Amino acid sequence: MNLLEVEGLRKIYPAFTLQDVSFVVPEGAIVGFIGRNGAGKSTTLKSILGLVHPDGGTVRWRGEDVKDCEKSFKENIGVVLGGIDFYPKKKLNTIASVTKMFYPNWDDAKYQHYCKVFALDGEKRVDQLSSGMKVKALIALALSHNASLLILDEPTSGLDPVSRDELTELFRAIVADGTRSILFSTHITSDLEKCASHITFIKDGAVIHSGTLDSFRSAFADRGSTLEDIIVSVERRELDESAII
Amino acid sequence: MKALLSKQLRLTCHPMTLVFLLAGVFLLIPSYPYTVAFFYVTLGIFFMFMNGREQRDADFSAVLPVRKCDTVKAACLFSTLVELCALAIAVPFAFLGARINPNGTNAAGLDANVALFAVGFLVFAAFNIVFLPSFYRTGYKVGVSFLKASLCVALVVVLDIALPHVPGLPWLDGTDTASCLRQLPLLGVCAAVYVIFTLLACRIAVRRYEKVDL
Numbered sequence: 001m002n003l004l005e006v007e008g009l010r011k012i013y014p015a016f017t018l019q020d021v022s023f024v025v026p027e028g029a030i031v032g033f034i035g036r037n038g039a040g041k042s043t044t045l046k047s048i049l050g051l052v053h054p055d056g057g058t059v060r061w062r063g064e065d066v067k068d069c070e071k072s073f074k075e076n077i078g079v080v081l082g083g084i085d086f087y088p089k090k091k092l093n094t095i096a097s098v099t100k101m102f103y104p105n106w107d108d109a110k111y112q113h114y115c116k117v118f119a120l121d122g123e124k125r126v127d128q129l130s131s132g133m134k135v136k137a138l139i140a141l142a143l144s145h146n147a148s149l150l151i152l153d154e155p156t157s158g159l160d161p162v163s164r165d166e167l168t169e170l171f172r173a174i175v176a177d178g179t180r181s182i183l184f185s186t187h188i189t190s191d192l193e194k195c196a197s198h199i200t201f202i203k204d205g206a207v208i209h210s211g212t213l214d215s216f217r218s219a220f221a222d223r224g225s226t227l228e229d230i231i232v233s234v235e236r237r238e239l240d241e242s243a244i245i
Numbered sequence: 246m247k248a249l250l251s252k253q254l255r256l257t258c259h260p261m262t263l264v265f266l267l268a269g270v271f272l273l274i275p276s277y278p279y280t281v282a283f284f285y286v287t288l289g290i291f292f293m294f295m296n297g298r299e300q301r302d303a304d305f306s307a308v309l310p311v312r313k314c315d316t317v318k319a320a321c322l323f324s325t326l327v328e329l330c331a332l333a334i335a336v337p338f339a340f341l342g343a344r345i346n347p348n349g350t351n352a353a354g355l356d357a358n359v360a361l362f363a364v365g366f367l368v369f370a371a372f373n374i375v376f377l378p379s380f381y382r383t384g385y386k387v388g389v390s391f392l393k394a395s396l397c398v399a400l401v402v403v404l405d406i407a408l409p410h411v412p413g414l415p416w417l418d419g420t421d422t423a424s425c426l427r428q429l430p431l432l433g434v435c436a437a438v439y440v441i442f443t444l445l446a447c448r449i450a451v452r453r454y455e456k457v458d459l
Contacts, residue, residue, distance in 0.1 A: 051308075052458040081304060086300060087300045087302075094256070098251060102310055
């Protein structure tokens with residue numbers, strides 16, 4: 001079963017257009033949403049979340065249009081927007097105690113459990129946490145309200161290799177029971193080699209491939225053996241003689 | 246709405262927003278344009294919105310299971326509660342001020358009386374109708390919105406300073422029981438203006454913010 005289905009998503013900006021983006025997030029999958037900077041990854045995720053208004057297309061949550069089930073959709077997802085520090089001067093426990101008021105499924109025992117597992121000190125302020133710990137804190141909040149889909153926008157950007165490795169291991173553990181899924185946008189493809197089961201590749205606002213990791217490798221076998229090789233090969237633009245003046 | 250108001254208080258509200266609730270203490274100052282006290286309350290509300298912007302409150306709220314319009318309504322309602330609390334807290338200071346600075350001794354504007362609170366409602370009405378729709382046009386231009394709103398508030402402050410000097414209106418400046426009773430209908434009218442302007446401001450703010458791409 002697909003948790004999330006995105007079909008024909010369109011968003012037109014003066015200098016950029018998201019063109020009929022379609023892909024699915026099956027239950028138990030880690031979907032890597034890849035593309036270079038400015039390809040449209042964040043715009044797609046923001047359109048899914050309703051942060052921007054798409055000019056067309058539909059987003060379905062468990063088969064139902066999210067416009068008709070916005071509350072239940074948002075109650076069942078956890079969102080990590082990479083590089084954004086919410087309430088940097090507030091303690092984690094304060095943010096958690098406010099956040100839990102919005103979620104009927106909030107489980108305090110789970111929150112305490114994940115704080116312990118991720119070595120998070122709830123009495124610390126957000127700006128006292130490292131970048132990796134901030135991502136873990138947001139994941140702890142998401143898991144504490146039993147989110148079945150985590151939408152992560154560039155969560156590993158700016159993290160050191162060890163923290164990134166820890167997070168990819170964590171992602172595998174989250175989906176291990178097959179009931180939760182992760183939609184994970186990144187341009188650090190080596191992270192996806194370790195954990196993704198599906199890949200959606202977006203270039204210049206259009207999806208050029210969406211499917212399992214194996215199907216992605218097969219489709220671009222002539223472009224390289226690793227995700228990074230494939231993306232560099234597909235995306236690279238040669239500088240012509242007039243580029244440098 | 247309760248959860249959103251709690252979020253507003255515990256995560257978004259700036260400490261100075263709460264400190265300026267006590268601006269009513271200004272009513273003890275001899276010869277002072279007392280409506281400036283209410284301006285400080287609007288300054289506290291400005292700090293709250295600025296604090297929210299800097300702490301990425303809009304992004305955090307956007308992924309919570311609430312409607313976008315409810316986040317705007319909660320912020321408007323919280324601002325309204327701040328304004329009404331500030332007025333209520335100012336009441337005992339007005340009684341005290343009227344004793345310290347007897348009838349008609351405030352040369353810089355209205356005395357601490359019922360008419361002052363009527364003008365206080367006008368200060369907040371002017372602030373709300375300009376600030377809230379202006380801010381929610383973009384969701385981030387808080388400084389420009391406050392500047393525009395402050396110019397309107399300044400006009401009301403000028404009204405406060407001018408009123409006692411208008412021929413035929415000395416009863417507006419009185420703190421005695423008879424004058425205060427005579428000022429009561431004005432308080433009712435200004436409170437009604439406040440309610441209408443605030444509801445309108447909230448409605449426009451909701452409509453504008455729905456169109457904003459975060």
